[in-house]
Amino acid sequence: xxxxxxxxxxxxxxxxxxxxxxxxxxxxxxxxxxxxxxxxxxxxxxxxxxxxxxxxxxxxxxxxxxxxxxxxxxxxxxxxxxxxxxxxxxxxxxxxxxxxxxxxxxxxxxxxxxxxxxxxxxxxxxxxxxxxxxxxxxxxxxxxxxxxxxxxxxxxxxxxxxxxxxxxxxxxxxxxxxxxxxxxxxxxxxxxxxxx
Amino acid sequence: xxxxxxxxxxxxxxxxxxxxxxxxxxxxxxxxxxxxxxxxxxxxxxxxxxxxxxxxxxxxxxxxxxxxxxxxxxxxxxxxxxxxxxxxxxxxxxxxxxxxxxxxxx
Numbered sequence: 025x026x027x028x029x030x031x032x033x034x035x036x037x038x039x040x041x042x043x044x045x046x047x048x049x050x051x052x053x054x055x056x057x058x059x060x061x062x063x064x065x066x067x068x069x070x071x072x073x074x075x076x077x078x079x080x081x082x083x084x085x086x087x088x089x090x091x092x093x094x095x096x097x098x099x100x101x102x103x104x105x106x107x108x109x110x111x112x113x114x115x116x117x118x119x120x121x122x123x124x125x126x127x128x129x130x131x132x133x134x135x136x137x138x139x140x141x142x143x144x145x146x147x148x149x150x151x152x153x154x155x156x157x158x159x160x161x162x163x164x165x166x167x168x169x170x171x172x173x174x175x176x177x178x179x180x181x182x183x184x185x186x187x188x189x190x191x192x193x194x195x196x197x198x199x200x201x202x203x204x205x206x207x208x209x210x211x212x213x214x215x216x217x218x219x220x
Numbered sequence: 221x222x223x224x225x226x227x228x229x230x231x232x233x234x235x236x237x238x239x240x241x242x243x244x245x246x247x248x249x250x251x252x253x254x255x256x257x258x259x260x261x262x263x264x265x266x267x268x269x270x271x272x273x274x275x276x277x278x279x280x281x282x283x284x285x286x287x288x289x290x291x292x293x294x295x296x297x298x299x300x301x302x303x304x305x306x307x308x309x310x311x312x313x314x315x316x317x318x319x320x321x322x323x324x325x326x
């Protein structure tokens with residue numbers, strides 16, 4: 025892809041992802057937040073593909089825009105939040121505090137990036153050079169998978185154990201209480217509801 | 221191609237928007253979404269650094285991308301656990317408001 029086209033595509037992806045992530049945190053209704061989050065995930069997948077991480081871009085689409093967002097939408101539909109049950113968002117002072125903290129973090133990060141020797145060292149005048157000397161398969165599933173299953177096998181195993189623990193934990197936490205102890209749970213629930 | 225600092229600034233911007241969402245919002249669902257947003261912002265930086273690093277190695281290593289795959293797994297597990305906790309909270313107290321849940325602070 026020629027240089028200016030890549031710049032243009034990156035500019036569009038970056039702008040849309042920033043705008044949609046801003047909309048995610050400002051919409052009152054979580055359904056709109058979830059839909060803008062899908063847009064943001066898709067834009068990030070596009071950035072990954074521009075960076076020659078083709079396989080990872082597809083994984084991003086499958087795992088985030090596919091699996092995780094479906095999970096979110098299912099939960100939103102399950103609890104079915106109507107406008108009157110949505111929490112009141114904080115006042116302006118609270119929002120100003122949050123905006124101040126996030127601006128501070130952004131200022132610190134940009135200061136760090138612009139003054140980092142490592143980043144200056146890694147930056148080349150014409151942008152990131154194209155991969156010429158390395159195999160053209162960089163980021164494709166063969167090269168990626170070969171490295172994942174040889175050099176980084178432990179990472180793969182740890183990730184699989186983590187996901188297994190996550191599945192078991194999620195099923196256990198979200199499981200309905202057993203009917204045998206239902207009475208006890210009901211009274212417990214009532215007590216907790218009354219002291220809200 | 222675009223430069224590495226452009227990617228890092230984009231990543232920093234998305235990360236700070238995520239921090240704003242976590243701090244300002246009271247809806248647990250949106251707070252969880254903001255966490256995903258922050259994880260994605262970090263992923264952009266990781267892939268960018270990995271892409272530059274691949275230039276200096278003859279075999280074109282995928283370290284950054286494999287790190288990102290790990291973050292993806294963590295995000296999936298975090299979403300599953302967080303949403304099941306949210307369901308439990310909703311079933312017990314019929315609220316998704318974080319401020320109503322801070323009963324431990326008295």
